[in-house]
Amino acid sequence: MKVRILRQKSADSEPYWESFSYDGPMEQSVAGLLDYLNFHDDIRTADGEKTDRILWECSCMQGVCGACAMVINGRPALACETFLKDLKGKEITIRPLQKFPVVRDLVVDRSSIQENLKKTNLYIDEYQPSEKESHAQQYLAAKCLKCGLCLEVCPNYVNGNTFYGAVFVNDCFLVSARNREQRGEIRKAYRQHFESDCSKALSCMDVCPMKIPILSFLTMR
Numbered sequence: 001m002k003v004r005i006l007r008q009k010s011a012d013s014e015p016y017w018e019s020f021s022y023d024g025p026m027e028q029s030v031a032g033l034l035d036y037l038n039f040h041d042d043i044r045t046a047d048g049e050k051t052d053r054i055l056w057e058c059s060c061m062q063g064v065c066g067a068c069a070m071v072i073n074g075r076p077a078l079a080c081e082t083f084l085k086d087l088k089g090k091e092i093t094i095r096p097l098q099k100f101p102v103v104r105d106l107v108v109d110r111s112s113i114q115e116n117l118k119k120t121n122l123y124i125d126e127y128q129p130s131e132k133e134s135h136a137q138q139y140l141a142a143k144c145l146k147c148g149l150c151l152e153v154c155p156n157y158v159n160g161n162t163f164y165g166a167v168f169v170n171d172c173f174l175v176s177a178r179n180r181e182q183r184g185e186i187r188k189a190y191r192q193h194f195e196s197d198c199s200k201a202l203s204c205m206d207v208c209p210m211k212i213p214i215l216s217f218l219t220m221r
């Protein structure tokens with residue numbers, strides 16, 4: 001199997017494609033494939049040229065940390081949850097998420113997600129018992145990995161603008177259900193950073209690895 005990877009040596013350098021040959025098991029995930037390609041000290045491209053280890057991020061390898069988000073065969077996905085046997089064709093292409101600045105190879109800087117949440121004070125100030133009637137929905141909203149896949153596919157999200165995307169909606173819902181006193185403030189932030197710019201494309205729901213029903217959080221109380 002041929003593997004094409006869009007690489008970049010540093011944040012300021014130009015990206016370039018590099019091809020590799022993979023002859024390992026097809027039961028492997030894309031994360032496993034990257035590990036496999038990186039395994040030896042002497043790493044070679046498909047043309048036999050010596051090259052550097054491919055940089056990428058991971059932690060859990062079981063779909064719970066969100067670190068391994070990347071674009072696989074044109075679709076944003078978690079590498080550890082995408083299996084080679086499910087991918088069509090004899091070639092696989094892997095590139096970093098495009099909505100975030102590349103640090104190196106497949107590693108991107110997603111700190112804007114946390115920075116946006118910080119700017120709107122989306123934190124629970126003091127412990128308060130959460131609303132019983134929305135427990136099930138709170139549980140779903142709390143599953144958000146902050147992986148950024150929803151922002152990658154969102155036609156309205158541009159890193160650095162005032163529209164904060166689906167991640168923000170989840171947290172608005174969660175904090176609002178946990179702290180009645182913050183509701184006015186959250187509602188204001190919701191209007192400013194989400195409501196007026198969301199075109200309801202809902203592509204976020206298609207790619208979300210946690211299957212979060214983002215649509216159900218769009219009507220903030």
Ligand code: SF4
Pocket residue numbers: 066143144145146147148149150151166167170204207208209210211212
């Ligand atoms: S809403 Fe889903 S896709 Fe978006 S950051 Fe959270 S887990 Fe990832």
Ligand code: FES
Pocket residue numbers: 031057058059060061062063064065066067068069078079080081
């Ligand atoms: S390594 Fe944690 S989600 Fe893939």
